[in-house]
Amino acid sequence: MLPPILQNLRIPVVGSPMFIVSNPDLVIAQCKAGIVGSFPALNAREKDGEPIMLEAWLTRITEELDRHNQANPDQPAAPFAVNQIVHRSNARLERDIEICHRYKVPIWITSLGARKEVNDAAHDCGGISLHDIINNKFARKAIEKGANGLIAVAAGAGGHAGPQSPFALIQEIREWFDGPLLLSGAIATGDAVLAAQAMGADLAYIGSPFIATTEANAQPEYKQMIVESGAMDIVTSSLFTGVSGNYLAPSIRNAGLDPEALERADASSMDFGQGASKPKAWSTIWGCGQGIGAVSEVLPAAELVDRLANEYAAARQRLAL
Numbered sequence: 001m002l003p004p005i006l007q008n009l010r011i012p013v014v015g016s017p018m019f020i021v022s023n024p025d026l027v028i029a030q031c032k033a034g035i036v037g038s039f040p041a042l043n044a045r046e047k048d049g050e051p052i053m054l055e056a057w058l059t060r061i062t063e064e065l066d067r068h069n070q071a072n073p074d075q076p077a078a079p080f081a082v083n084q085i086v087h088r089s090n091a092r093l094e095r096d097i098e099i100c101h102r103y104k105v106p107i108w109i110t111s112l113g114a115r116k117e118v119n120d121a122a123h124d125c126g127g128i129s130l131h132d133i134i135n136n137k138f139a140r141k142a143i144e145k146g147a148n149g150l151i152a153v154a155a156g157a158g159g160h161a162g163p164q165s166p167f168a169l170i171q172e173i174r175e176w177f178d179g180p181l182l183l184s185g186a187i188a189t190g191d192a193v194l195a196a197q198a199m200g201a202d203l204a205y206i207g208s209p210f211i212a213t214t215e216a217n218a219q220p221e222y223k224q225m226i227v228e229s230g231a232m233d234i235v236t237s238s239l240f241t242g243v244s245g246n247y248l249a250p251s252i253r254n255a256g257l258d259p260e261a262l263e264r265a266d267a268s269s270m271d272f273g274q275g276a277s278k279p280k281a282w283s284t285i286w287g288c289g290q291g292i293g294a295v296s297e298v299l300p301a302a303e304l305v306d307r308l309a310n311e312y313a314a315a316r317q318r319l320a321l
């Protein structure tokens with residue numbers, strides 16, 4: 001049984017948090033279109049001495065969604081989520097947790113480390129916490145630490161993807177866990193959202209297709225590269241952040257590197273102290289999942305959600321559900 005907050009979405013989809021790319025415009029558009037929108041807390045950055053950007057973003061998102069809900073009581077916006085990178089090098093974590101607690105963020109997504117205090121803070125302000133994992137061992141650990149639900153990040157996902165098939169990952173987790181389970185990795189059509197549910201997940205977690213939306217904070221060339229690329233253009237490498245991730249090969253070539261001959265890096269080089277591992281990894285070497293063959297144009301996020309919703313309904317009908 002899904003927690004009430006995840007029950008009334010237009011389609012069972014969470015727009016996943018993406019470093020640099022996710023901004024309030026995208027989150028608000030996703031939520032108004034009826035799916036959960038999210039952003040990494042680290043995307044909200046201020047210069048020294050300036051007002052705290054995370055507070056400004058949370059104020060804007062909550063106020064705009066409240067206004068929308070008052071004007072559209074029959075079609076209220078979906079809730080939003082904030083992603084916390086729970087890694088020792090994230091020096092902002094304590095501060096960001098305090099802010100999200102104060103703003104009563106409804107859905108907390110945690111990555112790279114399961115910590116009880118973060119789950120406790122989420123629950124204490126009435127929220128739920130979802131932790132992303134790449135294998136069954138980490139999944140058990142996350143639930144032991146108090147996460148309400150899991151995001152299974154399978155092979156082919158944008159960003160720090162896992163190595164496992166979604167079928168294997170979901171099946172192993174479902175043997176012991178009947179709580180909220182999201183599937184991440186190369187989901188880019190409504191058909192695939194339904195497939196994720198057939199496999200045992202409750203919701204699909206979709207990132208890369210939302211890079212090619214008008215609202216996303218990405219260079220036009222990045223959006224266009226997604227439109228023009230397919231699964232064969234995605235390469236997996238640990239070189240840029242210290243952890244295995246998926247990237248657009250043409251962006252690696254544009255940076256003067258050979259995507260076929262990338263060195264390996266070790267995990268100790270991960271550093272979120274400045275807000276990211278190596279900023280270049282995301283600003284010039286572009287992260288992306290394998291599902292983007294389904295992306296044929298840059299659209300407003302609401303139109304992408306419309307497409308997913310139409311495909312989802314058609315797929316259900318095709319299977320006579």
Ligand SMILES: Cc1cc2nc3c(=O)[nH]c(=O)nc-3n(C[C@H](O)[C@H](O)[C@H](O)COP(=O)(O)O)c2cc1C
Pocket residue numbers: 016017018019021040083110111132153156157158159160184185186187205206207208209282286287288289290291
């Ligand atoms: C450019 C990019 C940046 C990402 N940054 C983050 C991040 O900061 N935090 C996080 O939890 N996941 C991050 N992810 C992973 C996504 O949240 C999600 O797992 C993934 O995009 C889903 O796979 P898909 O892109 O194939 O849909 C990122 C993904 C991409 C493509």
